[in-house]
Amino acid sequence: MEGRWEPMLWGRLHPSSGIVGEKRGDLEDRCIVLGVTGSAAIYRSLDLARLLMRYGAVVRVVMTPAAAELVSPALFEWATGMPAVTKMTGAIEHVSLARLCDAVLVAPASLDTMAEIAGYRASTPVSALAQEAAGLGKPVLLVPAMHLGMWRRASRLVGELEQQGFYVMRPVLEGEQAKYPPVELVAWWTEALLARGRDLEGLRVLVTAGPTREHIDPVRVITNPSTGKMGASLALEAAWRGARVTLVHGPLCTGLPQGWQGYLDETVGIETAEEMRRALLERIKGTDVAFYAAAVADYRPSGALPGKVPTEAGSLVLELEPTPKIVGEAVKAAPRAVHVGFAAET
Structure with a gap:
């Protein structure tokens, strides 16, 4: 974790740092900013953050106000070893993290946050981060999780996001829910896009x-x-x-x-x-x-x-x-x- 990660104050002495790189993968020395929104599936993102770290990634967490009401930011600090960003301050965290990271992964992505990103708005730390990162040419990955009716309504929105260059991972449809995919699949999808890109597009x-x-x-x-x-x-x-x-x-x-x-x-x-x-x-x-x-x-x-x-x-x-x-x-x-x-x- 030397070199460019020094400014991120990576918690070397935090116990969570011990899991970094436990699994072999292509995320070593990659910085992923995990955007967390106000979805009931938010608890899955704790496991996702830890799994990305096990694959070697440095993970920082940025939360919307709604997300911070559902799960304490302290839990994400426990998971990653670094404090979660919950509001925009004079430190302009959304800019510094967008510049430093390799990708932004918004998981879960609520319908409200997806609509805000597609509409070029930036009223929360997560949407501001996504806009800044996209403008810098960084990959921005979205993992929707919501009720089935809302997901059906979001079909045109997903198309707009993909036309703008965002990556959207389809949820798992089960009963009346468009569910957060298993974190193993989200991590695999993230690794494939970051390490290898869309090099088979159209084949x-x-x-x-x-x-x-x-x-x-x-x-x-x-x-x-x-x-x-x-x-x-x-x-x-x-x-x-x-x-x-x-x-x-x-x-x-x-x-x-x-x-x-x-x-x-x-x-x-x-x-x-x-x-x-x-x-x-x-x-x-x-x-x-x-x-x-x-x-x-x-x-x-x-x-x-x-x-x-x-x-x-x-x-x-x-x-x-x-x-x-x-x-x-x-x-x-x-x-x-x-x-x-x-x-x-x-």
Whole structure:
């Protein structure tokens, strides 16, 4: 934390400094100013601040008056080791922090704050910070959280913000709420934008993930222990970086946070190798990059039995046949695309 962070009075002796850089990532030596607004989801931002620090970031917190009424600024000082900015003073904190930071992350972003930023207003510390940072060419990221009706009303507002160069992370829609996404996804999105930018903007990316299942009978299958996490992670990373992403997947057990599939343009669930083949060939034309991370079965029973084989039958002999070579067909169908394959070896 040497050099340019000295003016920020980074609390080296504060216990929170001990978590900085615990996790490997691309936020090391990055300064993120976390803007917090008056949303009921505000408590999630305490965890977000700590997670960003674990990825190596220096985090400063700026709060709206409404946010400071919901959660004490002292809690954010505890979380980050540095006092939160709650009002604009003669120290012009919104200017100094905008100049010093690498990005501004407003999470949660209330509808009121989003409208104020889109309307070029700066009446709170958070909106003033966002305007100053945007004017200096710094990335400003917004993470809305509100009730579903308000989110629906905000659709045109989101478009206006994105046209002005702001980044907006869609909330997780659940019941009557447009919820604050899991903090792990917010941190990942932030890291991707800061470290790699929107370098895949406009590209069409197709990813396969997970295992396939080939039925022996209605209740027994030949499969493998693939979780699909690598393919799902590739798909999400491409989406964060601006690509239009289609994920064709078998049964998944990725361990990724809830709602991750909502950030992809299309997800197609399949079970067998033949189903994956058909889904892939229907979508491969026009694809710019394809990642084949699925663990597709190499063999399948030559004919699935119509009923469950009773265990009393004793030994069971299966005749297996090769499954189609999906990648080879996809390469022929889209010869101009970049094709990236993966294979597990022992």
